Amino acid sequence: MAVTKDALLVLRDGRVFRGEALGAEGETSGEVIFNTAMSGYQEILTDPSYRGQIVTMTYPMIGNYGCNDEDVESRRPWANGLIVKEASACPSSWRGRVSLDAYLKTHAIVGLQGIDTRALTRHLRTHGAQRGVVSTASLDREALVERARSSRSMVGLDLAREVTCEKPWTFDPASEGESAAEHLVPVIRGAADARRGREGEPLLRVVAYDFGMKRNILRNLAAAGCSVTVVPATTSAPDALALEPDGVFLSNGPGDPEPCTYAIEAARVFVDRLPVFGICLGHQILGLACGGKTYKLKFGHRGANHPVKNLKTGQVEITSQNHGFCVDPALFERPEFEFTHVNLNDGTVEGFRLRDRPVVSVQYHPEASPGPHDSHYLFQEFVALMRARREGR
Numbered sequence: 001m002a003v004t005k006d007a008l009l010v011l012r013d014g015r016v017f018r019g020e021a022l023g024a025e026g027e028t029s030g031e032v033i034f035n036t037a038m039s040g041y042q043e044i045l046t047d048p049s050y051r052g053q054i055v056t057m058t059y060p061m062i063g064n065y066g067c068n069d070e071d072v073e074s075r076r077p078w079a080n081g082l083i084v085k086e087a088s089a090c091p092s093s094w095r096g097r098v099s100l101d102a103y104l105k106t107h108a109i110v111g112l113q114g115i116d117t118r119a120l121t122r123h124l125r126t127h128g129a130q131r132g133v134v135s136t137a138s139l140d141r142e143a144l145v146e147r148a149r150s151s152r153s154m155v156g157l158d159l160a161r162e163v164t165c166e167k168p169w170t171f172d173p174a175s176e177g178e179s180a181a182e183h184l185v186p187v188i189r190g191a192a193d194a195r196r197g198r199e200g201e202p203l204l205r206v207v208a209y210d211f212g213m214k215r216n217i218l219r220n221l222a223a224a225g226c227s228v229t230v231v232p233a234t235t236s237a238p239d240a241l242a243l244e245p246d247g248v249f250l251s252n253g254p255g256d257p258e259p260c261t262y263a264i265e266a267a268r269v270f271v272d273r274l275p276v277f278g279i280c281l282g283h284q285i286l287g288l289a290c291g292g293k294t295y296k297l298k299f300g301h302r303g304a305n306h307p308v309k310n311l312k313t314g315q316v317e318i319t320s321q322n323h324g325f326c327v328d329p330a331l332f333e334r335p336e337f338e339f340t341h342v343n344l345n346d347g348t349v350e351g352f353r354l355r356d357r358p359v360v361s362v363q364y365h366p367e368a369s370p371g372p373h374d375s376h377y378l379f380q381e382f383v384a385l386m387r388a389r390r391e392g393r
Helices: 041-045 100-104 118-127 141-149 173-196 217-222 237-241 261-271 280-290 329-333 377-390
Strands: 006-011 016-023 025-036 051-058 081-083 110-113 130-135 202-209 226-232 247-250 276-279 292-311 316-327 337-343 349-354 359-362
Touching: 006 141, 025 081, 025 110, 025 118, 025 292, 041 051, 051 118, 100 110, 100 130, 110 130, 110 280, 110 377, 118 292, 118 349, 130 141, 173 217, 202 217, 202 377, 217 226, 217 377, 237 261, 247 261, 247 280, 247 292, 247 329, 247 377, 261 316, 276 280, 280 292, 280 316, 280 349, 280 359, 292 349, 316 349, 329 337, 329 349, 337 359, 359 377
Parallel strands: 025 051, 051 081, 081 110, 202 226, 202 247, 247 276, 276 359
Antiparallel strands: 006 016, 006 130, 016 110, 025 130, 292 316, 292 337, 337 349, 349 359
């Protein structure tokens, strides 16, 4: 029988949870948050939006189907740590290659299991997401509380610079392999039908800003008929426009949007020149570029089951979300902006568009991975805006 090692989670308000080590030994700090998804833990770990955060999974057993080399959303895991009630010791799936514990060890991610994650989640809901430390190296509670209090806050923190690509590159859908296409069945079928009706039409050129972009965004854009050039977060508007795009995509990413002044300045230029589609951090950056404000949510929205209402159609979408900041609804006191999507849990802003320009933006993740496919239509709407501009409509 394997020998377990004690581990502690200590929050900055002094709350302590004692459990067992999971993954690498050592110590990690970050903002402790919770995610309500029942699966998709590998996609969550490799989502750059979790940079600087220790993720608590609310579902009681995590790791049932193991980990592999295909269900990744970026070049490596970015989460600072992982907390679960119970990690499956014997994963079972024909696609699984290693256990969750082994995967975390390989990537030097410190984790914790064996605590009451319901109690932790209730604490975070009541008191808000907060900085914390997970440690297997020290069980000195007072010292760990001090380290939690001295760790960096998400407010005012520009993390997009830390996770973005180093130089521009072009996405090649052929490199993704057949397994990746399983995520895209609804989109690929729709895109194939569209292409049959437009034989020989060139692909739409999209410049995609990488603030912490997930791979499935690129797969969806490619499946919808786009040729995608990914550029670093700090790319200037003139450099992006020199690539002669039909549209600009502003991706998801971690941290506070307000310090990303370089991206806000570039977005101001694009709003006046091209179709623009923003999601998550890109949505918040667009809101700031349009003269709005953002604020930090108490405990954020993270999971694959958040209900969002499309105010134009009345349809409710079940969405995948991961964000701690939100656009202030005061933006919609100005008539040129239309409030398009609302979160049905708390009434916060989930989407907007400009009435007289081809600019659309949503707070959630339409590419999912993990999550439902309810919002894939947004990629087709972005394509329609670009085609209309190309055709002079």
